[in-house]
Structures are given as C-alpha cells and as structure tokens.
Amino acid sequence: xxxxxxxxxxxxxxxxxxxxxxxxLQMGYLGNYMLNAADYHATERGFGWFYLKSINKxxxxxxxxxxxxxxxxANEHFFIETWLESVKRYFTYRNFxxxxxxxxxxLGYARSVWALIDSTTRxxxxxxxxxxxxxxxxxxxxxxxxxxxxxxxRMTDEARLAASVTAQFSDIDVNGHVNSMKYIEHILNIxxxxxxxxxxxxxxxxxxxxxxxxxxLLNIYTQSMPDGSIAVKITKTNDTEEDKEVxxxxxxxx
Amino acid sequence: xxxxxxxxxxxxxxxxxxxxxxxxLQMGYLGNYMLNAADYHATERGFGWFYLKSINKxxxxxxxxxxxxxxxxANEHFFIETWLESVKRYFTYRNFxxxxxxxxxxLGYARSVWALIDSTTRxxxxxxxxxxxxxxxxxxxxxxxxxxxxxxxRMTDEARLAASVTAQFSDIDVNGHVNSMKYIEHILNIxxxxxxxxxxxxxxxxxxxxxxxxxxLLNIYTQSMPDGSIAVKITKTNDTEEDKEVxxxxxxxx
Numbered sequence: 001x002x003x004x005x006x007x008x009x010x011x012x013x014x015x016x017x018x019x020x021x022x023x024x025l026q027m028g029y030l031g032n033y034m035l036n037a038a039d040y041h042a043t044e045r046g047f048g049w050f051y052l053k054s055i056n057k058x059x060x061x062x063x064x065x066x067x068x069x070x071x072x073x074a075n076e077h078f079f080i081e082t083w084l085e086s087v088k089r090y091f092t093y094r095n096f097x098x099x100x101x102x103x104x105x106x107l108g109y110a111r112s113v114w115a116l117i118d119s120t121t122r123x124x125x126x127x128x129x130x131x132x133x134x135x136x137x138x139x140x141x142x143x144x145x146x147x148x149x150x151x152x153x154r155m156t157d158e159a160r161l162a163a164s165v166t167a168q169f170s171d172i173d174v175n176g177h178v179n180s181m182k183y184i185e186h187i188l189n190i191x192x193x194x195x196x197x198x199x200x201x202x203x204x205x206x207x208x209x210x211x212x213x214x215x216x217l218l219n220i221y222t223q224s225m226p227d228g229s230i231a232v233k234i235t236k237t238n239d240t241e242e243d244k245e246v247x248x249x250x251x252x253x254x
Numbered sequence: 255x256x257x258x259x260x261x262x263x264x265x266x267x268x269x270x271x272x273x274x275x276x277x278x279l280q281m282g283y284l285g286n287y288m289l290n291a292a293d294y295h296a297t298e299r300g301f302g303w304f305y306l307k308s309i310n311k312x313x314x315x316x317x318x319x320x321x322x323x324x325x326x327x328a329n330e331h332f333f334i335e336t337w338l339e340s341v342k343r344y345f346t347y348r349n350f351x352x353x354x355x356x357x358x359x360x361l362g363y364a365r366s367v368w369a370l371i372d373s374t375t376r377x378x379x380x381x382x383x384x385x386x387x388x389x390x391x392x393x394x395x396x397x398x399x400x401x402x403x404x405x406x407x408r409m410t411d412e413a414r415l416a417a418s419v420t421a422q423f424s425d426i427d428v429n430g431h432v433n434s435m436k437y438i439e440h441i442l443n444i445x446x447x448x449x450x451x452x453x454x455x456x457x458x459x460x461x462x463x464x465x466x467x468x469x470x471l472l473n474i475y476t477q478s479m480p481d482g483s484i485a486v487k488i489t490k491t492n493d494t495e496e497d498k499e500v501x502x503x504x505x506x507x508x
Contacts, residue, residue, distance in 0.1 A: 015286070015289075015290035015293070016289075016290065016293050016303050016427075016428050017286050017289045017290055017293070017427050017428065017433060017434075017435070018286065018290075018427075019427060019428040020423070020426065020427070020428070021426045021427070021428065021429075021430045021468075023428055026424060028424060032269070032271050032272065033269075035269075035270075035271045036269035036270065036271055036272075039269070039270050039271070039329075043329070049270050049328075049329075050328075050329060074303075074304075074428050075293075075297070075303075075304060168443035169274070169442055169443050169445065169446075169447060169450055170280060170282060170439040170442060170443050172274065172275045172447070173270075173271050173272075173273060173274070173275070174270050174271065174273040174274070174275065174277050174328050175275075176275045179271060180271075181271070185424040188423055188424060189422035189423050189424050191423065192423075192468075192469070193423060193426070193468040193469070196423055214275075214446070214447040215446070215447070
C-alpha cells in the first residue's frame with residue numbers, strides 16, 4: 001500500500017459565508033472541515049463514524065492543535081490531506097496538511113489525538129480490537145507534519161473568568177454533546193472585534209478533557225502567559241455535578 | 255440558453271459534524287449551503303460577491319423561506335439546485351430545490367429575495383444597471399418551486415421575550431454584519447433539546463429587516479399563533495440607536 005492510499009486528500013473551498021469579517025475562513029469552520037476530512041478518510045478505510053456506531057463505538061477527539069501560516073480566503077479552494085501518524089492501543093494520532101489548491105502552497109498543519117470509546121459506557125476501548133487491528137495498517141510514515149507537538153497550558157490562580165455561556169441546541173452535534181469546534185468559537189467570541197482585527201491566530205492548541213451537554217453553563221477562563229501566548233480553560237457548571245474542567249487550550253497570535 | 259445553464263446545481267454532503275443530535279443536517283448549515291450555492295451560481299454568471307465587491311456593491315438577503323419534507327441526514331449527499339425566478343429593478347427572486355443525490359427524491363424547496371446595495375451608502379441600487387441588466391437573461395421560467403410563497407408574521411403585544419443574546423465575533427460574516435443563518439441558529443437555540451426531539455421544523459420563513467453588528471444585543475420574541483405556527487421577532491439593542499427590529503419569521507413544525 002503506498003503513502004498516497006494511506007493519506008486521504010479532499011478538496012474543499014472556503015465559502016464566502018463561512019468567512020469572517022476579514023474575508024478569512026473562520027477557525028471553527030476549518031476545524032469542522034478537518035473533522036469531516038478525518039471522517040471521510042476513516043469511512044473509506046472501514047473505521048468511520050457510521051461503522052463504529054453500528055458496533056456501539058465512537059471516536060472521541062482528545063486533542064487538536066492547528067497551526068496556520070495563512071488561512072484560506074473567501075472563495076479559495078484548498079486541500080485537506082489527512083493521515084495517521086501512529087496508532088496505539090488507546091489513542092490514534094492523526095495529522096492534517098492544508099494546502100492552497102491553486103498554488104500548492106502549504107497554508108498550515110494540524111495534529112490531533114483520538115480515543116475510541118464504547119458509546120454506552122463512555123469508557124475507552126482497545127483500538128486494535130476493531131477489525132483485528134486493521135487500522136494500524138493505514139499508518140503513513142512517509143508524510144511529515146511540520147509543526148511542533150501540542151503543548152500544555154499551565155494556568156495559575158491569576159486566570160480570570162472572561163465569559164460564561166450556556167451550551168445550546170446548535171452547539172450539540174451528532175454525538176449528542178457540545179461539538180469540539182464550538183468550543184473554539186466560544187473561546188474566540190470572548191475577544192472583541194477590534195482584537196480580531198489586530199491579531200491573527202497562528203496556533204490554536206486545545207485538549208478535550210470532558211464532554212459538555214445542552215444546558216451546561218460553560219465558564220471560559222483566560223490568562224496571558226509570559227511567552228506571549230494566551231492560556232484558556234473552560235469549566236462546566238450544571239445541576240448534577242461539581243464544576244468540572246472540559247477544555248484547556250493555548251492560543252498563539254502573530 | 256437552456257434551462258440547465260440557467261440553473262446551477264451543486265453537490266453537497268451533510269458532514270457528520272454539521273448534523274444535530276438526531277443525525278439531521280442543522281437548518282443553519284443548510285441555509286449557509288444555500289447561500290454558498292447562490293454565490294457559486296451568481297459568480298459563474300458574472301454577478302457574484304467578489305465581482306460586486308469590486309464595483310462597491312453587495313447582495314443583501316431580504317427574505318428566505320425554507321420548506322423541507324425531510325432534512326439530509328449525516329453523510330448523505332444532496333444537490334442544491336438554484337435559479338432566478340424573476341428579476342425586478344430592486345429585487346431578485348431566487349429559488350432552491352434540495353434533492354437527495356442517491357434517490358433523486360426532492361427533500362425540499364426554498365425561496366429567497368435579494369436586494370443589491372451600494373456598500374458605502376447601504377442604499378438599494380438598480381439591479382439592471384449592473385452589466386447592462388445581463389442578470390435578467392438568467393431568469394429560468396422552466397423550473398417550478400413547489401412551495402407556497404413567504405407569509406407575513408403578525409405578532410401582537412402578547413409576544414414574549416424568550417432570550418437575549420449578544421452578537422459576537424463568530425456571528426459576523428464576510429459582510430461585516432450578523433450572518434443571516436446565525437439568526438436561525440439563535441432562534442432555534444431558544445427551544446430546549448426536548449422540544450427539538452419532539453418537533454421537526456417543516457418550514458422556516460424569515461424576513462431580514464435591518465442589519466445587526468458585533469456587540470448588538472439581540473432580543474428574541476416568540477408568539478404561538480392560532481394556526482399552530484410560531485411567530486418570531488428579533489430586535490437589536492445598542493448604545494447608539496433606539497431598539498429596532500432586525501428579523502421577523504414564522505416557524506411551522508410537523
């Protein structure tokens with residue numbers, strides 16, 4: 001099997017109405033396009049969302065780190081190439097390369113980590129038990145992901161509550177919990193328009209710690225870090241549990 | 255010029271992560287796909303968003319009415335066909351037909367009304383002055399849009415305030431104001447998850463009265479009507495103007 005077959009490559013475009021006021025594709029939409037590309041790739045190789053649903057399992061995104069030298073602009077076509085970097089018993093490492101369709105220029109990369117869970121118990125499942133570990137045959141060692149691995153945000157007591165928003169119907173996706181990319185939207189929404197006009201997000205690194213559901217109050221905390229990055233944390237508040245961390249991230253602007 | 259050329263037909267799919275917790279494409283995403291299809295169609299025929307921007311003009315969506323017998327489901331492919339029903343001096347009537355790609359079954363229709371404005375003055379411009387009225391040559395009388403025209407919501411003092419939300423960065427699109435489909439999301443968000451599980455939206459009829467901007471407070475009012483529909487109104491509150499209606503709509507469930 002050659003590297004080409006082990007990678008999936010999907011042409012997308014940045015539709016005018018998925019772009020922000022500066023004419024660049026919104027980060028949340030780009031992230032969802034990457035999730036969709038991941039699902040196309042997995043589906044074509046026998047371990048997509050629908051097949052896993054039929055055996056009562058699901059992929060859960062555990063980490064995502066996007067690093068963009070440039071965002072696709074309105075009406076521009078781009079390719080998302082995705083491949084598996086490695087497969088461990090409980091985690092799959094999947095990378096992405098985003099390329100301008102016209103010039104072939106690389107616009108950015110992304111790294112993601114996925115776990116397989118049992119849909120009923122929500123407990124992690126051994127990836128290699130699905131289709132006799134067939135997934136491991138798709139690992140592509142020939143393609144390089146030219147960005148640093150995910151970091152770890154170390155927030156202190158100085159983190160401040162920037163906003164609290166209630167998770168609502170449109171936040172919830174086919175898995176029944178808050179869509180991973182909606183957290184990115186909620187985080188970006190805490191910055192005013194003027195901030196977005198002055199700052200371009202170069203790297204968005206996010207770790208998914210727990211799931212939030214419709215009706216949960218999402219509390220978004222931020223802290224400016226000594227290296228110039230912004231650390232972010234979201235906790236959820238609801239009637240049945242103690243406050244719990246759901247998301248943690250680091251934003252780097254240029 | 256035949257009817258085929260006068261219509262544009264675009265294959266789309268309902269990506270898993272753009273679907274709601276019932277596995278159906280979210281109405282707001284479907285609406286944005288229709289806006290994108292409209293822009294592809296217009297761009298291919300010389301009057302798309304980019305060309306108009308170059309002559310300091312823009313399309314503004316004035317009305318949209320979507321009627322779906324069925325929503326595309328996760329991972330299903332569908333076609334959006336779009337065509338101009340008629341072109342008047344100040345308004346263009348554009349229709350849509352949504353068709354299941356596998357079976358050819360019609361899933362639904364939509365009607366929309368667009369105005370052309372000067373981007374600086376925000377005043378309506380004569381459509382027929384663009385490219386010597388070339389747009390009128392694209393009217394397609396051969397295709398039928400099999401749904402009733404838009405209605406008019408008549409709300410009374412009994413309308414109640416269901417929610418107020420602040421328009422934020424992710425609500426704003428390439429035009430610099432709240433994206434038309436984000437109003438649909440905000441309206442659908444006022445209903446709890448249980449309501450969405452019991453009710454399927456068959457028809458969503460929305461009129462865009464004024465534009466809202468980042469930071470505006472959007473007040474969403476609803477009223478149950480004698481015919482079983484739900485009338486909706488959004489007003490905006492900000493520091494510089496009186497409260498002003500921005501959107502008005504009617505929702506019909508089945």
